Amino acid sequence: MRTNEMLQAYPATMNLDRGLLADAVEAIVACAQACTACADACLSEDSVADLRKCVRTDLDCADVCDATARVLSRHTGYDANLSRAVLEACIAACRACADECERHASMHEHCRVCAEACRACEAACGALAATMS
Amino acid sequence: MRTNEMLQAYPATMNLDRGLLADAVEAIVACAQACTACADACLSEDSVADLRKCVRTDLDCADVCDATARVLSRHTGYDANLSRAVLEACIAACRACADECERHASMHEHCRVCAEACRACEAACGALAATMS
């Protein structure tokens, strides 16, 4: 990903720390991809009936992460209230998805990897949110 | 839209009021479309340099609305915390976009219509959020 290069090339002032921002965007994008893949892997398991909630939480998390990555990739006309509300929704989605995936992690490797991606995303978003006044 | 028909066809119990849910989903989807179109219309205005923040807010609102419409279209493994956090981000996005579009509404009809769509979405999401325990 060219997240850092794009942040360096932004032509105006930026309200957030570039390092924390790049970390968050990359963690969010990786989480969205893992969640989409985990939902699909759950769907192909023999035990799909036991994984309904996991599929649902994966899909929600992917959708919220995709929207959050986009909002955080924009700096023009920055609005701290909106960025904070979106980050909080993203943290809630990652936490819910990690909690659910961890319940299946010992049985399904894709849930284990996805839970890791969600926890990394939750942490990176939390670190960024903590700097928002 | 077939929002009501799809809600009636859902095979399990649902945690939210079907009428408020259908109203919210349809208002969100209409808002997302208006915001995407408004961002593009702003881009074609002679005065695009005065509309930078409007384009940005439109794009954020479209992205957050699209994610919210998807989360609210799912009922399997309902999680009130997540739905509430997503709705709150959606309300924040609609409010920010309506505020910005209203500043240009007397000059640009697309901003006036988009502000209306955002206010309708903010209201429908607020009515639904008020029922979430």
Next chain:
Amino acid sequence: MRTNEMLQAYPATMNLDRGLLADAVEAIVACAQACTACADACLSEDSVADLRKCVRTDLDCADVCDATARVLSRHTGYDANLSRAVLEACIAACRACADECERHASMHEHCRVCAEACRACEAACGALAATMS
């Protein structure tokens, strides 16, 4: 939806027929919502194991429709090649999803309604694509 009002408010010339465009955008947006809801309803069915392919096709169709609705909502710097390629992907997604949902339509009302939404979308996109030189 305020699709027509937004099309009328676009400040520059438009390369496609406004009526066909509005019909297509509204059919696409309705199809995306129905597909997201159908995937979730399938997930809550006792027979979810027989509906794996249906969930997958629903999810693909929702994603492709959402991207297509956005591309068609923009008119600035119109590029017929890109619009055509996106419309063709949308038609392929709607056809695949309608074919799959129709296989379950007699058993599951949500599949029946979703197939209708996909066929309506396929037709509206086809009518628009036919006018693209």
Next chain:
Amino acid sequence: MRTNEMLQAYPATMNLDRGLLADAVEAIVACAQACTACADACLSEDSVADLRKCVRTDLDCADVCDATARVLSRHTGYDANLSRAVLEACIAACRACADECERHASMHEHCRVCAEACRACEAACGALAATMS
């Protein structure tokens, strides 16, 4: 990104080459992020009025890439026709965006970086598409 780990954890047979698939998904996701950031950077340039088409093409490319990354992250009920149509739309979007960004690359570093991301994505999608029977 955990693209490779998630591909390894998929519990059923896969119809495409895992290496080419992982390369394509990662290039697409990186391209989507660069395009979202480039659209926003263009919006903050003094010369935004000369970058209207670039913003539009960036936005289209981000939307089409996001949908494509999701479709390619699913393997359950694989449909070669749909995957090919989506990949072709993605290649068309990347080519259009690279062409446009390259026109501004000597003036704007974000356009130069974004064009690189689009060309890398176009190549990775082309390599994958070539293996689809």
